[in-house]
Amino acid sequence: MISSSAKQQLIKMKLSEITDILEQQDGILEYTGMSFDERIEYLINSLYEIKHEKTIIGLRRRARLKMPDACINDIIWEKRGLDKSKILNLATGNFILSQNNVICMGPTGAGKTFMACAIANDAAINQGFVTKYIRMPDLLSELHQPEANKNKIRKRYAAPEVLVMDEWLTSEDILNEDISFLLDLMEDRSDYKSTVFCTLYPCSQWNDKLKRRVIGQSVIDRIVHSSVIVDCGTINMRAAKRKR
Numbered sequence: 626m627i628s629s630s631a632k633q634q635l636i637k638m639k640l641s642e643i644t645d646i647l648e649q650q651d652g653i654l655e656y657t658g659m660s661f662d663e664r665i666e667y668l669i670n671s672l673y674e675i676k677h678e679k680t681i682i683g684l685r686r687r688a689r690l691k692m693p694d695a696c697i698n699d700i701i702w703e704k705r706g707l708d709k710s711k712i713l714n715l716a717t718g719n720f721i722l723s724q725n726n727v728i729c730m731g732p733t734g735a736g737k738t739f740m741a742c743a744i745a746n747d748a749a750i751n752q753g754f755v756t757k758y759i760r761m762p763d764l765l766s767e768l769h770q771p772e773a774n775k776n777k778i779r780k781r782y783a784a785p786e787v788l789v790m791d792e793w794l795t796s797e798d799i800l801n802e803d804i805s806f807l808l809d810l811m812e813d814r815s816d817y818k819s820t821v822f823c824t825l826y827p828c829s830q831w832n833d834k835l836k837r838r839v840i841g842q843s844v845i846d847r848i849v850h851s852s853v854i855v856d857c858g859t860i861n862m863r864a865a866k867r868k869r
Contacts (some may be wrong), residue, residue: 646671681751688745688756691791695742701865705736705858712740712855718748720819721787726848727821728828731857734864737823740857741789744821749787757785760792765803775806783813793824794834804840811847820848828854 632644646668659667685693697716702709715727727744729737742758749756759782767778782788796803814820826834828849835841 640672642672642675643668646675677753680753684750684753684756685746688750688758688789690742690745690756690758690789691760692739692742693746695739695746697743697747700740700743701736701862705860706856707858708856711853712744715744715853715855716747718752718754720853721749721752721754724816724819724851726819726852727855728849728852729821729823729855729857730825730827732825732859732861734861735857735859736862737857738791739862740855741791741821741823745787745789749819754786755784756787756789757782758789758791761790761794762792762796764790765796765799768803768806779806779810779813782810783818785818787819787821788814789821789823791823793822794826794831795824799835801838801840804835804838804844808840808844808847811844815847815851822848822852828852 632641635641635643697712700707700712720727727741729740729744731737745756745758748754764778764782767773768775811820824831828845831845831849832842835844
């Protein structure tokens with residue numbers, strides 16, 4: 626057993642977990658039979674697991690996902706026509722390492738938000754990537770506040786390694802200045818970060834939603850060419866769950 630002074634030193638170094646791990650080992654034959662090197666390795670592995678779990682909890686809290694418990698294992702696959710191999714590949718996080726985007730597409734109730742949050746949890750947060758969730762209507766509302774600092778807002782949403790943009794292009798009153806902001810934001814993220822979009826509309830209709838402006842085409846150009854499309858099907862999952 627380590628001394629109380631050693632415990633205090635570990636606490637001051639913010640390594641109090643080590644005292645807990647060592648105390649768990651005391652008096653247990655499984656550990657007393659270990660060599661010094663084995664106990665050190667066990668200590669390091671245990672400390673890593675504790676620190677990693679705390680990191681993941683913090684990342685999930687700061688991401689503020691709409692569905693924080695969503696995961697790939699809970700996706701309902703039956704009768705939806707989902708491309709399971711594509712979605713499981715996204716869950717590995719390779720698209721983040723390649724700085725690609727994901728576009729979750731489908732009608733209202735198709736499970737786009739759940740899909741995006743599940744991908745964000747499994748591919749990003751659980752693997753240590755900084756993630757943030759925002760609804761596009763909330764982002765535009767934030768921009769339209771009288772005291773809004775657009776540069777600070779842009780930096781806030783440009784910074785995360787993975788940004789989940791829900792309800793993409795659902796707002797009917799997108800202003801020229803909004804489209805300019807989106808262009809700057811996508812320029813900051815393009816080729817550097819990954820964005821997961823949830824949208825009602827196929828990419829072929831985005832230009833109409835952005836009022837066929839040249840600057841809108843520039844926004845689209847910075848997204849679609851490096852995106853993986855996930856068709857969430859046409860079944861209303863809210864209605865389907867109520868019937869179960």
